Amino acid sequence: MDYHDPAAGREVADRTRAFVEEDVIPVERDLLGDGPVSAETVATLRERAREREVYAPQIPEEYGGLGLDFREALPVFEAAGRSLLGPAAIRAAAPDEGNMHTLEMVGTDEQKERWLRPLAEGEARSAFSMTEPLQGGGSDPKMIRTTAERDGDEWVINGHKWWTTQGTEADVLIVMARTDPDAHPYQGCSMFLxxxxxxxxxxxxxxxxxxxxxxxxxxxxxxxxxxxxxEANMLGAKNAGFAIAQRRLGPARLTHCMRYSGMAQRALEIAKAYTAERQAFGEALAEKESLRHRVADAETQLHAARTMVRHAARTIAEGGEGRVPVAMSKVFTANAVQHAVDEAIQLCGGNGIGKDLPLADFYENVRAFRIIDGADEVHRRVIARDAYDGVNEDAIEGITRYEG
Incomplete structure (x- = not known):
């Protein structure tokens, strides 16, 4: 399919796909069933990514990246997502990718030099610390309990967080906390480095x-x-934490979608290759019409997901918030990708659940996508609210007359 991505993005995506196929997937194969990958191996892959000019595609050139804009970077994220190691190898994996974007958007010059530059260079790691245990902020972020109180020229933070991705390895944590207990959380929270x-x-x-x-x-x-x-460690304006989070999470959800789309596409490619080779009941499995239809359905859903993501990205690139298109993209892509990976495993039978292939690891990782970056139910709530906001009064009156 031609998605009419910008030329610069297509060129880097082609290089990234070659890098993943030739450099990353051989490392992945060595790790299957034995992982996790070592920091030394990731560092080696990143050096190779620099040599092949695919490192940090979304980072400004002044910080060592390729300087692609959001829409240009999307197909690159998809190419990297073909392996679980791909995003980390090109420095485009969560949570660092979203955190670097946040620092780029609202960080001071001092904060960018102290944190963004080493993050972009791969010399530091970060975490986004927002989600809290029961009964704190989670799917309903208004329930946030962590506080930050002013004491002279310092802020004193107290709270309990969990599901802080990369929290153990991080050099810096972006922490969301309430700074105005009397205000609505959306107007009373701030971010801190x-x-x-x-x-x-x-x-x-x-x-x-x-x-x-x-x-x-x-x-x-x-x-x-x-x-x-x-005070210098406050990220962005005081009490603007949720506004900044929305600017961070919209693009981050779409980049997640593209990484997972790459995973799903590779899963289907593996399943098609296997069923073309595997003989059963007198012919190749790929000749069984029911199997072909299942692949067709998965390919169709994946195409729809890619199209939705690009529409939402265009909305954001043109200055719109894109909240509903992003919600639609995220919930649809998460389910489409999970379905594609699940079908790939089923079509590969015993080989699908074994770890000689990457499908089992794909399956374990993709299930979380329907929860992280907003659960399906949260995004459907956003979509439904927008749908009902547009209910036409004349239509209601007409229905009332008809029923009467």
Whole structure:
């Protein structure tokens, strides 16, 4: 399919796909069933990515990236997503990708030099610490309990977070906290850059979870006990935390969609190759019409997902918020990708659930996508609210007359 992506993005995407096929997937094959990948291996892959001019496609050139804009970068993320190691290898994996984007958007010059530059260069790691345990902020972020109180020229942070992706390995944590307890949370929360080694930051544990065996990325439970950071560590304006989060999460959800689309496409390619080769009941499985229809349905859903993501990206690139298109893209893509990977496993039979192929690891990782970056139910709530906001009074009156 031709999605009419900008030429610069297509060129880098072609190079990225070649890089993933020739450099990343051989490493992935060595790790299957044995992971996770080591930091040294990731560093080696990143050096190779620099040599092949695919490193940090979304980062401005002044920080060592390729300087692609949002729409140009989307097909590159998809090409990288063909392997679980691809996004990390080109420095476009969550949560660093979204955190670097946030620093680029609202960080001060000092914050960019201290944190964005080493993050872009791959010399530091970051985490986004927002989600809280029961009964704190989660799918309903208004329930946020973590606080930050002003004390002279410092802020004192207290709270309990979990599912802080890369929280154990991070050098800096972006922490969302309430700074105005009397205001609505949407107008009373701020973001702070908290060094991971600051006094009072306690990593309680890495939460055991489905997936992650190849990448080895943690999802940490963290307590913040009287953690002090200077005023200069506030990220963006005071009480603008949720506004910044929306600017961060919209694009981040779409880049997630593209990474997972790449995974789903490769899963289908593996299934098609296997069924073309595997003989059963007198012919290749690929000749069975019911199997062909299942592949056709998965390909159709994946095409629809890609198209939706690009529409939402265009909306954002043109200055719109794109909240509903992003919600539609995220919930549809998450389910389409899960369906594609599940079908690929089924079509490959015993080989699908074994770890000689990447499908089992894909399956474990893709299930979380229907929860992370907003659960399906949250996005459907956004879509439904918009749908009912547009209910036509004349239509209601007509229905009333008809029923009467």
């Amino acid at each position: 908290v060094p991971a080694d600051a006094d009072g930051v306690e990593v309680v544990r890495d939460i055991p979870h489905v997936g992650g065996e190849v990448t080895g990325m943690s999802h940490a439970e963290i307590r913040y006990r009287d953690v002090r950071v200077p």
